[in-house]
Amino acid sequence: MNFLEDKDISFPESExxxxxxxxxKISYESDIFVMPFGDGKEVIGVMSGADEKSNELNEFFKYKTxxxxxxxxxxxxxxxxxxxIISSQQNKMLEAYYYIENGVFRIITAWDNLAQVYNIYSGLNKGxxxxxxxxIFEQKKGLAITDTKFMKFRENVEEYIKEEDNIKMTSRNGYWRGNNKYIRELRNQMSHRNSIAKVSLSDYDMHIPDVPIFILKRLVEDYETLNYYYGQMLELIKDYFS
Structure with a gap:
């Protein structure tokens, strides 16, 4: 059963x-972790050594990777x-959900990337x-860095990730509250239950699909929030190596 079949899934131009x-507005500098090595060349990596300087270099290249x-x-x-967005505007449902599902998995992966960077910087050094x-952001025991700027960053990310899904309330920048939790649930549904584009009314799962514009708003706002916090993480790292 396709709940959205033959329905107009496009949305207003303003949206x-x-x-x-x-x-x-989402952007990342391309040359942050660069170590020049004469004649336009650069060091592309190092392996761990016994001395402190070698370990710092190894950490640098972990961040670079x-x-x-x-x-x-x-x-x-x-x-x-x-x-x-384009597929939704053209009322192409299959394509719209295809790209939405792709975006969900990759945005979750980007959050995991931030967590890996945080794991190194914080000194938690989990596998x-x-x-x-x-x-990981809720863990306070074992942190090697506890200065005010870092701890505030950790607290803000933890609070955002823990936000309950409630579109009647807003978060940073006036974004809907709980965007990240909503996206995690989408990912879990796709991974462990059923398609987010199909109706399911059974003991296995109860699901009525959200229209693409609703999901896209959550995805875009969440991804911009990741970009915001990743930028703060990069500033902490720059301060460390300066």
Whole structure:
């Protein structure tokens, strides 16, 4: 059963401009983690050593690896969201949900990327497979850095991730409250239950699909929020290496 079949899933031009305006403001510098090595060359990586300087270099290149992955994710996330907006405006439901689902998974991956960076910077040093963005920011025990700026950052991210899904209330920038929790639930539904584009009325699951514009608003606002907090994380790292 397709609940949205033959229905108009396009949305007002003002909503399209709202989403595109937010996406246009999301950006990442491409040359933050660069170590020149003469004649236009650069060091591309190091392995761990016994001395403190070697370990600092290794940490630097861990950040570089994660940040390069984020930039790659950013390109693909924006492409997916932009294509979802276009498909929705053209009333192409299959394409709209295809790109929305792509965006959901990649945005969650980008949050996990931030969590990995945080894990290194904070000194928690959990194993890569033990880092989950939905819970790592709430952990206070074991932090190697406890200055006011860092702790405020940690607290703000934790509060955002824990927000209850409630579109009658707003969060930062007037965005709907609980966007991230909503997106996590979408990801979990796609991974463990059923399609977010199909109606399910059974003991297995009860689900009425949200229209693309509703999901896209949550996705775009959440991704901009990630960009905002990632920027703060980068500032902390710059201060550390300066």
């Amino acid at each position: 399209q401009k709202y989403l595109e305006n937010i996406l246009s 994660l940040y390069n992955s984020l930039i790659d994710l950013d390109i693909k996330i924006k492409f997916s969201l932009q294509q979802a 890569i497979d033990e880092v989950y963005y939905a819970c």
